[in-house]
Amino acid sequence: MAAKSHTSSPSPGDDSAGAARRLAELKATIAHHAERYYELDDPEIPDADYDDMLREVLGIEQAYPELVTPDSPTRMIGGPRNEAFAPVVHEMAMMSLHNAFSIDELRAWNDRVVRRLEDRPVPAYATEPKFDGLAISLRYENGLLVQGATRGNGRVGEDVTRNVMTITDIPRRLGHEAPRVLEVRGEVYMRLSAFAALNIRQAESAEADGREPKLFINPRNTAAGSLRQKDPSITAERDLSFFCYQLGVVDGGPELTSHTNTLEWLGSLGLPVNEHSRSVGSIDEVAECIAAFEAGRHDFDYEFDGVVVKVDDLGLQAELGADAKAPRWAIAYKLPPEEVTTGLLDIEVSIGPSGQVTPFARLDTVRVGGVDVSTATLHNQDQVAVKDVRPGDTVIVRRAGDVIPEVVGPVLSARPEGSRPWRFPRNCPVCGEPLMRAEGVAATFCVNFHCPRQTRGRIEHFAGRYAMDIEWLGEKNVDLFVTEGLVSDVADLYTLDFDRLLEFDRFGQKSVDNLRDAIEASKSRPLGNLLFGLRIPEIGQVNAQTLASAFGSMDRITAASVDDLAAVDGFGQVIAESVHEWFARPDALDLIGRLSEAGLTMEAAVPDSPVEKTLEGKAVVVSGTLDGYTRDGAKEAIVARGGKSPGSVSRKTFALVVGAEPGASKVAKATGVGVPVIGEAAFKTLLDTGELPG
């Protein structure tokens, strides 16, 4: 395709058909150049020409919004993947809100406001839903969206620009009157309809591939997870939405006097503002608004967990100021957690992968907090006894913004006659062996090592991402294999009769081939991964790597004495004894023999070369969840390289590594004392070289 083809074509005609034709032409040209640039690394045209085409698409889309499609090049950013999200320091802190849990607390807040204003009454309050999503800040320069950042700890967030740009609600370019700089804050959320559609797609694609569907649990977490995708095209598929509710830094623009006219102005620039924001004249009217929001909660296509009440006048807001955490001019009235009643069909217990027994209620399916609920946890034996819920009862179920719905208690007036308290089972419902509860501990356990549930748990762990990373071997497949007696330990995976799998409905030729390839591929995982996958007590992700590199081969580990093991840097007596004991078990040796026969990697990649001590004398603090390491894994990786990983930041800290949802105080402290805050990609460089990249 000729590089300049777009310049010779006519501009969009007045009619929408002409615009559609031009748009199709531009999209094809852009797709071609995006491939040259991003995938082949061999562009044919200057970046500026490419940008011109994108701008022309944007112009057509603004004039003919009906022509915007999810695959529009203005929404799909085809660039290389982000390794990690760079930190963004908020020029103005993104604060939190204080909460009121009752109308009395709301009135007490109002009294404090009036007192601070020396008894001048507040002329108006703005009320709006407290959206249940994720706060972000958008920065526009001369009307163009240049940055999107998460709230993070309020002072430092993450750069999610490329992801934000895929959200259809968020304009890439503002209307004509845009100021030089406009930072606007708001909430990214997921509509209930988008959430339901996403789960339907998940279920359908899993079925087509013969996989287990991984359904999303609630719109809030899904929105947050979707915004933090490394690959923006995934964010684009999630159909996120946005409402703005506050200004950040602004340079230029009109004189604004109230929150209400701020929202009007933002709306006039093309930003989405919520249509239910109201300005009312008294705290009594605020209470009426809240009642109306509460009553109409289910008529919205999105979730909200409260109503934000703001002093409308910006001058009064400035007078009231803020405390360390939140402004004094606003409060979040939290709606009570949703409670509904439904029938309790039965009480059952589930056995976790480690044998832990959890009682749960099977319910008549009921909608609570925007989600259909048919099971709810009862936590443990004592909780069931205290609540005294019984099969046949009508029970109150609560879901408090939280992912796990719980049974609050029975409606005693509706209890059928002759019902009896439910008795906690004495035996494991899976293997039939007696259950055990240790003195002073709330949890009950099935302690049978050969309980099929625990066998499944061990296999799931072995196949997990940080161990052998066997794709396509989901929980349902493991369950099927164990139940059908095809697999009773991890070594059996490597002698699985794949032809037999075709007898089961859930398998077709394609899914069998996928699984066979995935199991085959796992044979070449490094020795450290295999050791972690075996679930040897005390051997987490990093201890497993240490063990592999200290001894160099499975044979040498098997032959090691307690003293040899205790001499490993970073290991003590407890770890040494635990490893020694595990390798002395005949069934463990038999397992290793069969894994070796199957052709798994039994040698470390670089025998006898322990990891280099790149971090000698350096303290590296880790906060938040990283993608490539478990919580302890990252710390162990630092220690294995001679460094320290204390729990808090000080001036002496070499760097603070931040993953998802880092601790607020750590990031604030690090930025305050000038400790570099780095993401996961930089962390990897640091581990390898002992230095920060760049």
Ligand code: IVH
């Ligand atoms: S105003 C100074 N308005 O609630 C803070 N926040 O608990 C000004 N939120 O981080 C925030 N809906 O993510 C405001 N209508 C709304 C909101 C809202 C949801 C969130 C926001 C903030 C959190 C504080």
